[in-house]
Amino acid sequence: MKLPIYMDNHATTPVDPRVFDTMKPYFTEIFGNAASRNHSFGWQAEEAVEKARKQAADLIGANAKEIVFTSGATESNNLALKGVAEMYAEKGNHIITAATEHKAVLDTCKRLEKHGIRVTYLPVQTNGLIDLDMLADAITDKTILISIMYANNEIGVLQPIAEIGKLAKSKGVLLHTDATQAVGKVPVNVIKDNIDLASLSGHKMYGPKGVGALYVRRKSPRVQITAQMDGGGHERGMRSGTLNVPGIVGLGEACGLCNAGMQEEAKRMAYLRDKLRGKLEKELDEVYINGTMEHRLPNNLNISFAYVEGESLLMGINDIAVSSGSACTSATLEPSYVLKALGAGDDLAHSSIRFGLGRFNTEEEVDYVADKVIDVVKKLRELSPLYEMAKEGIDLAKVQWSAH
Amino acid sequence: MAYSNKVLDHYNNPRNVGSLDKSDPNVGTGMVGAPECGDVMKLQVKVNPETGVIEDAKFKTFGCGSAIASSSLATEWLHGKTVDEALQIKNTDIVNELSLPPVKIHCSVLAEDAIKAAISDYKKKAATKSEAVASS
Numbered sequence: 001m002k003l004p005i006y007m008d009n010h011a012t013t014p015v016d017p018r019v020f021d022t023m024k025p026y027f028t029e030i031f032g033n034a035a036s037r038n039h040s041f042g043w044q045a046e047e048a049v050e051k052a053r054k055q056a057a058d059l060i061g062a063n064a065k066e067i068v069f070t071s072g073a074t075e076s077n078n079l080a081l082k083g084v085a086e087m088y089a090e091k092g093n094h095i096i097t098a099a100t101e102h103k104a105v106l107d108t109c110k111r112l113e114k115h116g117i118r119v120t121y122l123p124v125q126t127n128g129l130i131d132l133d134m135l136a137d138a139i140t141d142k143t144i145l146i147s148i149m150y151a152n153n154e155i156g157v158l159q160p161i162a163e164i165g166k167l168a169k170s171k172g173v174l175l176h177t178d179a180t181q182a183v184g185k186v187p188v189n190v191i192k193d194n195i196d197l198a199s200l201s202g203h204k205m206y207g208p209k210g211v212g213a214l215y216v217r218r219k220s221p222r223v224q225i226t227a228q229m230d231g232g233g234h235e236r237g238m239r240s241g242t243l244n245v246p247g248i249v250g251l252g253e254a255c256g257l258c259n260a261g262m263q264e265e266a267k268r269m270a271y272l273r274d275k276l277r278g279k280l281e282k283e284l285d286e287v288y289i290n291g292t293m294e295h296r297l298p299n300n301l302n303i304s305f306a307y308v309e310g311e312s313l314l315m316g317i318n319d320i321a322v323s324s325g326s327a328c329t330s331a332t333l334e335p336s337y338v339l340k341a342l343g344a345g346d347d348l349a350h351s352s353i354r355f356g357l358g359r360f361n362t363e364e365e366v367d368y369v370a371d372k373v374i375d376v377v378k379k380l381r382e383l384s385p386l387y388e389m390a391k392e393g394i395d396l397a398k399v400q401w402s403a404h
Numbered sequence: 405m406a407y408s409n410k411v412l413d414h415y416n417n418p419r420n421v422g423s424l425d426k427s428d429p430n431v432g433t434g435m436v437g438a439p440e441c442g443d444v445m446k447l448q449v450k451v452n453p454e455t456g457v458i459e460d461a462k463f464k465t466f467g468c469g470s471a472i473a474s475s476s477l478a479t480e481w482l483h484g485k486t487v488d489e490a491l492q493i494k495n496t497d498i499v500n501e502l503s504l505p506p507v508k509i510h511c512s513v514l515a516e517d518a519i520k521a522a523i524s525d526y527k528k529k530a531a532t533k534s535e536a537v538a539s540s
Contacts (some may be wrong), residue, residue: 344441385446401438
């Protein structure tokens with residue numbers, strides 16, 4: 001076993017060596033511009049792009065013509081929200097999203113608000129899921145778009161996208177989903193789920209960074225978006241810019257591999273994740289899972305170790321790469337807004353660790369991680385005045401703290 | 405973020421971890437911070453009432469590595485100091501000793517506050533004790 005161990009696969013994943021091998025010739029040999037129509041260099045590049053388009057489409061049950069390649073999920077989210085808001089401005093000016101969305105959606109919504117769009121930010125329940133009745137109530141005759149993520153990047157919970165899709169369709173409202181964390185990990189089907197737009201990213205599924213896609217539905221309804229970047233009119237006018245051929249080839253191959261191995265991989269991820277959880281819960285008291293386990297990515301475990309601060313825990317497990325919702329690990333010095341939205345209390349957000357298992361993690365690594373975390377949590381609890389007080393039976397919620 | 409070697413040393417081998425008897429009249433206890441802010445420090449001093457010298461100091465901290473290191477260092481410095489000398493410890497001394505980056509300065513502030521709170525608790529106890537002696 002090699003150290004350090006990487007278990008932060010929601011942040012990014014390594015490129016699968018098979019993906020890398022597929023990409024290689026497109027840097028030096030088949031380097032043509034996919035838009036060059038009059039020589040073989042261009043034709044070969046175009047052929048590779050079209051193959052990748054098909055691979056990406058197949059993974060989500062779409063048609064190849066419905067895939068628009070972008071630089072990543074942030075761009076896809078921006079293009080979906082801004083593109084719809086601009087295109088459907090005459091129909092309405094209201095967008096519904098949720099408090100636990102990725103910043104690429106939330107901050108895009110904030111910008112749209114400055115341009116006269118009204119945005120409803122739905123709260124989530126303590127399990128991390130939105131309330132469908134609340135969503136239904138939020139829809140007005142001015143609502144043009146619902147944007148709800150498929151799987152959350154911190155707590156891995158899966159929103160009820162199929163139900164949301166059904167509701168959106170019945171109300172004649174478009175549904176966009178940021179499916180960055182879900183695609184390739186769990187079955188996503190744009191037809192079954194009634195999804196109109198979906199964002200995905202290469203580097204979250206063992207493909208390269210800097211490439212992603214936006215699915216834009218072509219039939220029932222035909223969705224139109226206003227391009228947000230002007231230029232050569234690539235990607236059927238929706239996204240100008242010379243295509244990143246090697247990146248797109250990598251994304252396509254990554255999609256193909258996920259499509260072929262998803263079921264088996266999901267089973268293996270769930271087994272490893274559940275083993276990790278079981279070990280931690282057996283050896284440690286007062287550990288709390290953040291978000292529902294029932295509807296969740298198989299590779300995600302987000303867990304709070306009460307009375308232990310997240311950054312100090314990360315420091316003790318410095319040969320393991322994971323992340324924490326603690327304020328001390330964020331640039332803003334604010335604890336995770338996702339965990340706060342669950343209403344768990346800031347103290348549990350400060351104590352949270354996100355484990356993101358991936359294709360290349362082994363059972364041996366999981367055992368090592370579990371043992372190490374248990375060890376360090378025990379040590380830090382010896383050091384924790386809060387643990388001592390809790391053991392003395394003091395209700396920490398009733399203590400008058402000197403805030404600073 | 406990279407930690408200084410001194411922070412790592414205090415984190416890996418924290419000095420004077422533990423608790424003193426809160427009800428001992430010679431023990432002063434300071435508890436500062438709040439769980440929702442991500443830092444709570446408990447710092448205790450045991451003072452020799454004859455000499456005013458701190459004979460023992462203990463801490464427990466919920467917080468990041470820099471918070472743990474700041475309080476660990478504080479207890480180390482408190483040993484053998486008189487109460488008045490202890491009040492001279494400034495957060496900037498801790499910042500310098502541990503090479504804390506700007507985002508971690510609040511950890512040193514918290515440690516200074518914890519020292520002050522512990523000593524003020526001890527002084528309050530000493531005052532009630534002498535009142536009690538005077539009135540009897």
